[in-house]
Amino acid sequence: MKLADNKATLSFSNGSPSIDLPVYQGNVGPDVVDIRKLYGQTGLFTYDPGFMSTAACQSSITYIDGDKGELLYRGYPIEQLATNCDYLETCHLLLHGELPNATQKRDFTKLVTNHTMVNEQMQFFLRGFRRDAHPMAIMTGLVGALSAFYHDSTDINNPQHREISAIRLIAKMPTLVAMAYKYTVGQPYMYPKNDLSYAGNFLHMMFATPCEEYIVNPVLERALDRIFILHADHEQNASTSTVRLCGSSGTNPFAAIAAGVACLWGPAHGGANEAALNMLGDIQKQGGVEKIGEFIKQVKDKNSGVKLMGFGHRVYKNYDPRAKLMQETCKEVLHEMGLENDPLFKLAMALEKIALEDDYFVSRKLYPNVDFYSGIVQRAIGIPVPLFTAVFALARTVGWIAQLNEMIGDPEYKIGRPRQLFTGSTNRQVPPLAQR
Ligand code: CMC
Numbered sequence: 001m002k003l004a005d006n007k008a009t010l011s012f013s014n015g016s017p018s019i020d021l022p023v024y025q026g027n028v029g030p031d032v033v034d035i036r037k038l039y040g041q042t043g044l045f046t047y048d049p050g051f052m053s054t055a056a057c058q059s060s061i062t063y064i065d066g067d068k069g070e071l072l073y074r075g076y077p078i079e080q081l082a083t084n085c086d087y088l089e090t091c092h093l094l095l096h097g098e099l100p101n102a103t104q105k106r107d108f109t110k111l112v113t114n115h116t117m118v119n120e121q122m123q124f125f126l127r128g129f130r131r132d133a134h135p136m137a138i139m140t141g142l143v144g145a146l147s148a149f150y151h152d153s154t155d156i157n158n159p160q161h162r163e164i165s166a167i168r169l170i171a172k173m174p175t176l177v178a179m180a181y182k183y184t185v186g187q188p189y190m191y192p193k194n195d196l197s198y199a200g201n202f203l204h205m206m207f208a209t210p211c212e213e214y215i216v217n218p219v220l221e222r223a224l225d226r227i228f229i230l231h232a233d234h235e236q237n238a239s240t241s242t243v244r245l246c247g248s249s250g251t252n253p254f255a256a257i258a259a260g261v262a263c264l265w266g267p268a269h270g271g272a273n274e275a276a277l278n279m280l281g282d283i284q285k286q287g288g289v290e291k292i293g294e295f296i297k298q299v300k301d302k303n304s305g306v307k308l309m310g311f312g313h314r315v316y317k318n319y320d321p322r323a324k325l326m327q328e329t330c331k332e333v334l335h336e337m338g339l340e341n342d343p344l345f346k347l348a349m350a351l352e353k354i355a356l357e358d359d360y361f362v363s364r365k366l367y368p369n370v371d372f373y374s375g376i377v378q379r380a381i382g383i384p385v386p387l388f389t390a391v392f393a394l395a396r397t398v399g400w401i402a403q404l405n406e407m408i409g410d411p412e413y414k415i416g417r418p419r420q421l422f423t424g425s426t427n428r429q430v431p432p433l434a435q436r
Contacts, residue, residue, distance in 0.1 A: 001058050008033045008214075010256045018044070026148060028063060042347075057244065058410070061094060061402050062235040066315035071322065073233060074098070083353070084323045087228040087395075088112060088198050091170055094233055094402040112346070115171035115203065116192035119149040126183050135390040136265040138180040144258035144311045146172070154252035164193070165253040166401045173394040174198070178205030181387055201226040202394075207382065219336040220381050223329045227374050230322040231392050233399025239263040239270065243400040244407050245416040253404060260400045261393045267309065273375035273388040276310030280351070281385075282345055288343060289350050308355060310372030317365040328372035333380045348376055398408075 006024040011018035019041050022034040032055045035046055048054045063072045071078040074093050081090055085099065090307055092100040092108045100108055129138050146168070147154050153165035173194055182189050182205075190205045200216040203224065207213030234240070242263040247256035264270035283295050298306040313320055334340050352368055355361045371392075378388050407413050 002343075004031055007226060010042075011040075015062065026058070027103070029065070030425065039419075045421070047421055051241075053340065056241060056411070056416075057235055057407060059235065059403065059406060060097075061406060062233045062379070062399070064235055064315050066313070069318040069321050071234075071317060078230065078321055079325065082226050082229050084182070085229070086197070086199075086369070087225050087232070089137060089400040090229050090232050091361075092397050095205055096168060096411050100363050111167055112171045113200070113320065115168050116175055117147075118172050118175050119344055122149065122176075123179065123189060123330045126179060126191055129183065131184055131186065133184070135180045135184065136271075138183070139176065139390050139393055140262045140265070141167075142176045142180065142259055143173075143307060144255055145294045147252045147254035154254065156247060156250055156253055156256070156404075162253060162405050165403065166398075169253070169257055169397050169401060173397050174202040175205060177387065177390045177394050177435055178202060180205055180390060182383070185393060196389075197221060199224070200414070203381075212323045215273050218335070219332060223333045223377055224381065226325065226329050226396040227377065227391065230325060230370055230374070231395035236403075237269065237395065238266070240400055243404050247404045247407060248413065248416040250415075253401065257397060257400050261397070264393050265389055269394040270371075270389045272309050272369070274385055275373035275377070276372050277375040277379060277385045277388065280348055283351070284344055292347075292354055296354060296358060296360075308351075308361070308366070309369055310375065311355060311361065312364075312366040313369045316367070319367045320369045322370035323368050323373055324372050326377065330373045330377050333377050337380050339380050342380075345380070347371075362401070 001024045004025045006023055007023040008023055009018055019038075023031050024034055038044055038046065046054075058124070061074060063075075064070065073081060073090065074097055076093070076099070085093075089099055089105060089111050091112075092098075092104065112288070122142065122145070126138065126142065128142070137171040148169060150165070153161045153168060179189050184268050188210055190208045191205050192201050194201070196204055196216060200221045203216050203221060204214055210229060236244075239260040243256050243260040246259035247253070267275040279313075281293055286295075295306075296308075298304045299308045334342075334345055339345055352372070355368075356365070361367075374392075375385070375388055378391060379385065383391060
């Protein structure tokens with residue numbers, strides 16, 4: 001963080017003295033006005049619900065230029081990573097700052113692979129859930145419960161604990177998501193198979209049974225790996241900020257990541273892939289492609305509360321570069337699975353076309369986001385709709401950890417403690433019960 005040549009001057013119309021505020025520059029992107037001393041100097045807070053203009057931290061992990069539709073992990077464009085690297089290489093990049101060389105890749109893969117099993121006791125914990133529990137309810141519980149099983153990696157201030165918890169989380173998330181799935185369908189859990197790739201192993205744990213051999217389909221394996229890469233990090237989004245805020249109290253890494261899982265569940269965030277597919281299902285039930293016009297009318301009506309799920313983004317106001325890559329994968333997977341004529345996929349494509357031409361969406365710069373296509377791809381792979389957000393959580397875990405570790409290592413980090421503009425009752429006396 002570099003001090004800029006200019007300063008910001010804040011002046012007041014009531015005659016209070018104006019103050020100068022330092023401005024800092026990053027390597028790219030908007031400068032920031034440092035308001036840390038504002039309250040001390042003026043007795044004022046700033047007000048920014050939704051963090052529309054607030055940088056909550058400095059970070060060197062992920063950069064997004066929403067106007068250009070650019071996404072960089074540690075400087076590398078997402079398009080190059082999605083085309084030339086696999087997910088574990090991307091994990092190494094996010095965690096350690098650089099892509100691994102061949103030896104580092106082998107060692108990192110081995111390290112992660114060594115931790116893919118979960119404590120056998122976890123399955124008894126899982127049994128406490130109803131069979132029809134939502135997978136994200138299960139995941140919030142299971143990830144939080146890891147802190148009860150791995151006591152040697154719960155001290156967030158100990159770099160070795162952070163390192164081992166990072167590897168454990170990356171290694172065990174696929175196992176936990178697959179266990180959550182197998183539990184809800186009543187099938188036996190499949191243990192990890194460490195000679196498979198990260199994505200291949202996940203497919204195996206999801207879809208294999210002990211009764212017959214399961215052969216991993218390379219097209220689906222690559223598609224899933226791409227989903228993981230595209231979701232691996234996304235700078236200071238809601239769940240990442242949740243992880244940082246939760247971790248800022250010094251809580252253990254598993255608890256902080258469980259908080260991220262809980263936040264991701266919401267339909268405005270990671271839950272959008274599930275919500276998008278449910279939306280398509282609803283339109284399909286009401287009559288399919290013929291009903292798109294009626295549906296779009298509802299979306300445009302502000303009083304209906306209906307949104308086109310999988311469209312729009314807080315930061316991308318041009319296009320979501322992840323969506324472009326996911327769209328390619330979507331075509332490959334639909335072709336591989338012979339699903340090009342599936343009515344739901346046809347509906348999705350028709351909806352996308354109409355929305356992209358409609359003035360309401362064009363004028364508001366609302367484009368399909370990654371979740372619109374990732375939901376379609378996951379459904380084609382055979383992943384049940386309620387599990388979509390859990391797959392997103394699996395992929396985002398590395399980003400959450402990288403951001404959490406970066407925060408702990410930042411000498412400027414403090415416990416997060418936002419302030420407020422109070423609009424409730426001022427001091428008043430409790431009346432006796434008979435007078436209330
Ligand atoms: N359908 C219809 N109208 C929309 C949509 C949508 N999906 N998204 C935004 N708008 C409208 C919104 O009503 C507003 O209109 P107006 O200016 O007339 O009031 C305008 O577009 C600007 O929207 P906003 O609500 O100010 O935008 P935001 O930055 O606060 O919200 C968002 C971003 C992603 C929450 C929102 O676009 C949305 O709810 N999309 C659907 C859910 C979704 O797909 N989320 C996944 C995001 S990508 C994955 C991730 O990062 O988790």
